[in-house]
Amino acid sequence: xxxSEPAPTVEQIIALKQQRAVDEHSLRSLFLEARTANGxxxxxxxxxxxxxxxxxAELGPTxxxxxxxxxxxxxxxxxxxxxxxxxxxxxxxxxxxxxATVIFAADLKFYENFARTFPTxxxxxxxxxxxxxxxxRESARDNALLQMGYxxxxxxxxxxxxxxxxxxxxxxxxxxxxxxxxxxxxxxINLGYGDDTKYFPxxxxxxxxxxxxxx
Numbered sequence: 001x002x003x004s005e006p007a008p009t010v011e012q013i014i015a016l017k018q019q020r021a022v023d024e025h026s027l028r029s030l031f032l033e034a035r036t037a038n039g040x041x042x043x044x045x046x047x048x049x050x051x052x053x054x055x056x057a058e059l060g061p062t063x064x065x066x067x068x069x070x071x072x073x074x075x076x077x078x079x080x081x082x083x084x085x086x087x088x089x090x091x092x093x094x095x096x097x098x099x100a101t102v103i104f105a106a107d108l109k110f111y112e113n114f115a116r117t118f119p120t121x122x123x124x125x126x127x128x129x130x131x132x133x134x135x136x137r138e139s140a141r142d143n144a145l146l147q148m149g150y151x152x153x154x155x156x157x158x159x160x161x162x163x164x165x166x167x168x169x170x171x172x173x174x175x176x177x178x179x180x181x182x183x184x185x186x187x188x189i190n191l192g193y194g195d196d197t198k199y200f201p202x203x204x205x206x207x208x209x210x211x212x213x214x215x
Contacts, residue, residue: 039198060150099192161194
């Protein structure tokens with residue numbers, strides 16, 4: 001008779017988790033040296049890399065595994081022209097020059113996928129659908145913003161640079177790209193290989209003692 005192995009101790013579990021911690025190089029790529037891209041090299045990015053970013057970002061947690069984020073990769077000259085009237089003047093030139101601009105949006109009917117994404121709670125679809133629209137909209141936006149953070153980190157992890165922007169007309173964007181009203185635009189993210197000569201100096205951050213309370 002085989003004797004089962006003893007369960008790992010708390011110390012062993014913690015040691016295994018610590019082995020998964022990223023190294024200093026990864027921290028530099030993701031946070032310490034990563035910057036908001038203000039311009040990009042004139043170099044194409046393969047579609048497979050964009051798809052891989054989306055696949056990785058989908059693995060991050062959202063409430064009830066809602067996964068409301070939707071991505072429109074604007075790349076072709078024709079699509080750029082459609083986006084052009086929606087972008088604020090300060091962001092226009094770099095957006096038109098970026099290899100891709102992602103319209104980062106939220107699906108207001110994200111709950112229709114609950115049978116696949118949250119199969120252990122079959123009642124969640126109808127329960128969510130019955131909520132007031134403003135509640136559904138709030139949930140879709142909040143969870144999509146979580147996913148936008150994952151998206152940016154995934155892009156950085158795969159060697160790309162991001163320039164997220166709120167400086168655009170959401171109503172115009174929604175009318176042009178999401179006329180049926182199901183999706184709502186949240187941010188634009190310029191995406192590609194950043195031009196290191198066009199970064200702004202890093203702006204100051206707040207100190208931990210100013211923003212964190214330990215009780």
